[in-house]
Structures are given as C-alpha cells and as structure tokens.
Amino acid sequence: MDFERVIADRSYDSEEFLHQIAEKGAEAAIPPRKNRKVSREYDLHFYKERHLIECFFDKIKRYCRLFSRFEKPDQRWLGFLSFAGALIWLR
DSSP states (O other): OOOSEEEOOGGGOOHHHHHHHHHTTOEEEOOOOTTOSSOOOOOHHHHHHHHHHHHHHHHHTTOHHHHHTOOOSHHHHHHHHHHHHHHHHHO
16 A cells, blocks of 8 residues: 555654654654654644544534445445535535
C-alpha cells in the first residue's frame, strides 16, 4: 500500500510510529504531544484537512443505513455512501 502522508491526532505521536512512517517514505502530519520534551514540526495545512473528514463522518452518521450495514455487498454500500455524500454536498 503506497501513501504520501499519514494524518492523525496527537495520540499517534510516538517515536516508533513516526519512524515506521519515515521508513515507508511518507510524511507524518501528526501534531506533537504537549508533554514532548523536544517539539517537532508538522504540516498544519494537512492536519486541518483531517477536520473536514471528521465533520463528514459526523454528517453521514445521520444515515443510519450506512452504519448498520443493511447493504451487505460492498458495491451497494459504496453506492449508498456516494449517494449520501451527494445529498450532503447539495445542502
């Protein structure tokens, strides 16, 4: 699985996890913990994108059909997710 960056919250700020991300050649957009002795840089712009995703998950929770998995085949579930996303976008 190829990826360019990992966006996560402060709970994933561990040296071991950051080292694994760097070994894969990816960038970590993870803010440092407040109790960290040596602060480090992170890309705040990409971290702010995470907020948009969190808000989208909150909006699709209103469509309980998505979270209860009434649509068992993955294609149908993805189709309903796309439909719900379009409805949210059209608001």
